[in-house]
C-alpha cells in the first residue's frame with residue numbers, strides 16, 4: 504500500500520495559489536494544478552501507516568478510502584483510483600476544492616500530511632476530462648417518490664443516493680439556482696459555479712428532478728412517500744448594537760450571494776464594496792470570504808474584527824493530533840489583504856459598540872471597543888479602549904443560530920434549543936414521512952459533513968420505505 508519510502512523522498516507540496524495581485528483581478532479559481540508527475544509524487548507520500556486515521560471519524564466524515572486511492576494514483580491507475588474514491592465520496596469536485604481536509608491533519612505525517620484534497624480534485628477532474636463521469640441511472644425503479652427540500656450539499660447527496668437506490672426524487676429549491684451555499688455563499692474563486700452546474704446536469708441525466716424558485720411546504724410534498732428537509736442552518740446571528748439598522752449594514756451571505764449573482768450575470772452587484780472602507784464582523788471562514796470578495800470588488804480598505812483572542816501558533820497539549828488543530832491560520836482573503844494593504848486585516852479581542860449613519864441613513868463609521876476576559880468567564884468591554892473607524896460597508900459574519908422559521912412553520916415542526924431539527928435518538932427521522940439532514944439537523948457545519956449526513960439520511964429513508972411499505 505503506497506510507496507513506503509515516498510514520504511522520506513518527496514516533500515509535501517500543495518496546488519500553488521495564483522499570485523495575489525493576479526487573482527485579485529478576477530473571481531476565477533484561486534489555485535493552479537500541479538503537473539501530473541508531481542501529483543503522483545504527492546500520492547506516493549501516503550505511506551503504509553497501518554492505522555489510517557485519515558479515514559477515521561477524526562479524518563473523514565465520509566470515511567473515504569484514502570490510502571487505497573492514493574496508492575492507485577501513485578501507480579498511474581487514475582480510473583481505478585477514481586472508482587475507489589467515488590465509492591464513498593458523492594461529489595469530490597466540491598470537497599476537492601472547499602474541504603478543510605480534516606484528513607490531512609489526522610494523517611500520520613501530522614503537520615506534513617499527504618495532500619489528499621488536491622489528489623482528490625485531480626482524480627475527479629480527470630474523470631470529467633476523460634469522459635469517465637457518465638450518468639448512472641438505476642437499473643430499476645421502486646415506484647416510491649421522495650421529495651427533498653433544499654439543494655445544498657446535503658440535499659444533493661441524498662438525492663443522488665435515493666435516486667441510485669431506485670426512488671423517484673424531486674428536489675425543491677426556493678432559490679433560482681440549485682446548490683445551496685455551494686452556489687450562493689461560497690465564492691466563485693473557491694468553487695466555480697460552472698462546477699456546481701456540471702454536477703446538477705449529471706444528476707438530472709440520472710433522473711433527479713429539480714423544481715426551482717419553489718418553497719417546499721407540507722402541502723407541496725403531500726403526494727410523496729417520504730420528504731427530507733435539507734434547508735440548512737441559515738439564520739444569521741444579528742449584531743445587537745445601536746445603529747445596526749443603517750443602510751450599508753448587511754449579513755455576509757446576502758453580500759456573498761449578490762457578489763455571485765454579479766459574477767454570473769456580469770451586472771453590477773446589488774451590494775458593492777467598491778471604493779468603500781469595509782469592516783467585517785467575524786474572524787472565521789465566512790468573514791474571510793467577505794474579505795476576499797471585497798478586495799476583488801475594489802474596496803478602499805478592509806478590517807476583520809474578531810471577539811476572541813488570536814489562536815496559538817501551534818497545537819496546545821489539550822488539542823493533540825489527530826484532532827483538528829485549533830491554531831492560527833491565514834486564509835486566502837487575509838493573505839490577499841496583506842498583499843494589498845501591507846498588514847493583516849484581523850483585529851482580535853474587539854467588537855462593535857455602535858454604528859453612526861450620515862444624513863442619508865447610510866453607515867459612515869463605527870465605534871469599536873476592546874474586550875478582555877471578565878471574572879464571570881465571559882468577555883467585557885475595556886473602558887477607554889473605544890476607536891472610531893470609517894466604514895461604508897459593514898458585513899456581519901458572526902455565525903448562524905439555526906434553521907429558518909419559514910421552513911419550520913411550513914412543515915409544522917419545532918427546532919431544539921440550538922435551532923436544529925435533531926431527533927433525540929440521533930436518527931434523521933422527525934415524524935411520519937418526514938426526515939431531516941445536513942446543517943438543518945446538525946447546525947452550521949462543513950460541506951463534507953452535510954454530504955455524509957445527506958447520504959446517511961437517504962439510507963435511513965430507503966430502509967424505512969422498504970420496512971413500512973409506505
Ligand SMILES: Cc1cc2nc3c(=O)[nH]c(=O)nc-3n(C[C@H](O)[C@H](O)[C@H](O)COP(=O)(O)OP(=O)(O)OC[C@H]3O[C@@H](n4cnc5c(N)ncnc54)[C@H](O)[C@@H]3O)c2cc1C
Nearest residue numbers: 653655656657677683684719734735941942948949950953
Ligand atoms: C459563506 C460560507 C462559506 C462556507 N465555506 C465553506 C467551505 O469552504 N468549506 C466547507 O466545508 N464548508 C463551508 N461552509 C459551510 C457549508 O457551506 C455548509 O455546511 C453546507 O452548505 C450545508 O449544506 P446543507 O445542504 O445542509 O445546507 P445549505 O447549503 O444551506 O442549503 C440549503 C438549501 O435549502 C434551501 N431551502 C431552505 N428552505 C427551503 C424550503 N422550505 N424549500 C425549498 N428550499 C429551501 C435554501 O435556499 C438552500 O439552497 C460555508 C458556509 C458559508 C455560509
